[in-house]
Amino acid sequence: MNILEKITQNKSAFSKSERKVAEIILDNPQTAIHSSIATLAKMSDVSEPTVNRFCRRLDTKGFPDFKLHLAQSLANGTPYVNRHVEESDGPEEYTKKIFESTMASLEVARQSVDINIINRVVDLLTQAQKISFFGLGASASVAHDALNKFFRFNVPVVYFEDVLMQRMSCMNSNEDDVVVLISHTGRTKSLVEIAHIARANDATVVGITSKNSPLAKECNLVLSLEVPEDTDMYMPMASRIAQLTLIDILATGFTLRRGGKFRENLKRVKDTLRGSRFEKRQD
């Protein structure tokens, strides 16, 4: 992928002159991307077509294309690794690591998400008579957040932290209701039971959970998130952020589906809050 590595690897396959070009580029890639083919040829002490042939040998369309690849390889300033926090880390290190690994998790989550299912879930949500969000432990705050979002849409939305309340709520559900269950592992017993109860009452059950988990099997639709967790810390972090982002996406899909007039309504809700706030200084 990285073109600099590729050059190093293929070095032996190059011809004498091509190798000269390779040396110069590896030696000072930053200069290379800002040079024309003529300057680079002169620097490497070869002819221009040789430089061009060198580029083609690396599966690029030509010199300009090669420069783009090179530029991208050089831009990799933020290595993406899911680096784990270590005992010896100071504030600077762990802050950096947590930010980076959170971003990396989002990238992983993005790739693992299935757009079709998102679309179907949005469909369901827009048609639901009542929407419930349930989660336990760390996922409770995600459900809480979902409540906050969907509440603004003026849709009957339900959220309970209490397991018994969750059960009772599901027992009273019917086929027009959507129950969204959030769990990273998908192995929390009481949540799986709740899924079961909800389905027994003909509600549609959507899981935001890990693929192939017991919970996933009880759901009508599963938004699976495969996010690596730093288990050393014994706390769910990345999974929650991914779940929240998914909630954001569902909420956004919901508002878009409901159209422009609906957005007006949202604005009104927001404006209502104004009275509870200090005015923003105009500067």
Place this chain on the structure above:
Amino acid sequence: MNILEKITQNKSAFSKSERKVAEIILDNPQTAIHSSIATLAKMSDVSEPTVNRFCRRLDTKGFPDFKLHLAQSLANGTPYVNRHVEESDGPEEYTKKIFESTMASLEVARQSVDINIINRVVDLLTQAQKISFFGLGASASVAHDALNKFFRFNVPVVYFEDVLMQRMSCMNSNEDDVVVLISHTGRTKSLVEIAHIARANDATVVGITSKNSPLAKECNLVLSLEVPEDTDMYMPMASRIAQLTLIDILATGFTLRRGGKFRENLKRVKDTLRGSRFEKRQD
């Protein structure tokens, strides 16, 4: 730094035709880097020199140089534009945009965060007799999450959603207590009042909020997060994610400060949960 962000920011400073170019590029940057100035001009329905002028306005040497910058911005690591969701976006687009802008916000948050203050807040938290987390609206779920994390540390930790409970709790606080207040805008009246009450009772008040806000002024320490929000959607999204990440960082700092034995204890808490879960299939 990132040129896509730069385009979005300077959008207002552009002329009409330049803005057309900006639209096209933001809309499909991947295509842009592989196009010639002529194709891009045609796509934007402007003349070639206009495209060139557009590039210069962004402090690049010219079109080829601009493409290099763009390529670098698109490379893994810093790909993220703060692109806003639009009415016409389908599930694919808005999913992509939300993931990307969330990641971008985290990058912005990372840069705006002050490590020294993080360190001092961790100090305070480890020494606190009682820790309270309060937030309202969207920030309530962040406080909720913080409760979840710090609860595991076997520290007296308090969280209320109810404003009155928050007030009463703060009235009973003393100089060994730390009150963490979470608010994106920092202009929520009741939260500012709570900060005032807590300080009047000698508690240390930490704000996770925007710099120079009324709330920030009432706090002993401010962890300021300057995160751009897509106000079109009328819902806080990015700010929450950044706040949560900050909570993760504080929690991590906390566990690290408490040392190895403490981590043992965390593991025990986690093991206790096992009974409530289905066993993980060994495969």
Place this chain on the structure above:
DNA sequence: CATCAAATGTAGTAAATTTACAACTTATTC
């Protein structure tokens, strides 16, 4: 040492980018 294949370079061509200038639009002033 003749011959072929691979490698490299030369020169010309095509393409892309930039510059200079003219036409046009939009604000500003009297």
Place this chain on the structure above:
DNA sequence: GAATAAGTTGTAAATTTACTACATTTGATG
């Protein structure tokens, strides 16, 4: 509301850049 200035945009020519076709060289082999 006309006159003028400032800013914006486009046309066409100039220049730079990259590529192609072909010629020359190098080196290996019978």
